[in-house]
Amino acid sequence: MTTRKRVKNNVVELKTAKSAAKLEKSTPSVVAEPELPRRGRGRPRKGTAAGRNLPRDEEILKIAAEVLYKKGLDAAQFDDIAEAAGIVKGSLYHYFSSKEEIYERLVENVRGRIDFEQEVKGKAPARERLDHLVRTRLATTVEYPLEVGLLVRELVRMTGPAGDWAREDPKRYFVAIRQIILQGQKEGTFRAVDPDIMASVIFGILAHLPTWYRLGGRIAPDALVEEITEFVLCGLLKTR
Numbered sequence: 001m002t003t004r005k006r007v008k009n010n011v012v013e014l015k016t017a018k019s020a021a022k023l024e025k026s027t028p029s030v031v032a033e034p035e036l037p038r039r040g041r042g043r044p045r046k047g048t049a050a051g052r053n054l055p056r057d058e059e060i061l062k063i064a065a066e067v068l069y070k071k072g073l074d075a076a077q078f079d080d081i082a083e084a085a086g087i088v089k090g091s092l093y094h095y096f097s098s099k100e101e102i103y104e105r106l107v108e109n110v111r112g113r114i115d116f117e118q119e120v121k122g123k124a125p126a127r128e129r130l131d132h133l134v135r136t137r138l139a140t141t142v143e144y145p146l147e148v149g150l151l152v153r154e155l156v157r158m159t160g161p162a163g164d165w166a167r168e169d170p171k172r173y174f175v176a177i178r179q180i181i182l183q184g185q186k187e188g189t190f191r192a193v194d195p196d197i198m199a200s201v202i203f204g205i206l207a208h209l210p211t212w213y214r215l216g217g218r219i220a221p222d223a224l225v226e227e228i229t230e231f232v233l234c235g236l237l238k239t240r
Helices: 001-024 056-071 080-083 098-112 116-121 126-142 145-153 159-185 195-211 222-235
Strands: none
Touching: 001 222, 056 080, 080 126, 098 145, 098 159, 116 126, 116 159, 126 145, 126 159, 126 195, 126 222, 145 159, 145 195, 159 195, 195 222
16 A cells, blocks of 8 residues: 555656646746836937926927027927927927917016016106116016017017017016106206107117027126116216
């Protein structure tokens, strides 16, 4: 009985070994593949260094401003903006539905920085109010030079809300500057200059700035704002 049991066990063990060998032969061996470095979504980010430090939609908006300023509103296409941003055109629609929406967002960045009624009717001396108005416009321009450049050069030709606002903005600046000059003359602070000419000259300085100023130049933004503001006020203040 002991022999039969041993034989029986041997047969069982043999069958088990054969089954394992057969299973091992029929099952392909799995070799662990080395883990590849993960690839980020989309293409590498492009655009200015300042733009790459912003949230993705704001970054694309900065890049769009570069493209629109370089090619013009009519010539620039969605494909151009997508290519410059390093994404496919379909991905761009995830952030903006149309060029018109991009225009609106660009205007939002520079809109509403000045309360013109407060500047004209404020109780502060005319010199302080003109200083604040000029500094605010200059600070906006050095922060958003391309956006303000598009506003002055391109958006004024658009139809719709963005175009309407762009066409009215220079008029509001001119009227506010002119009124403050007249008030400064009544206060005895400003010289007896022609308010229409001086208002046109001052706004011309403000409007022309985005045509030559770019971030990262040799003049620091704060220093530029200070120098131009001082230049404007010195042209109006009475000499003692």
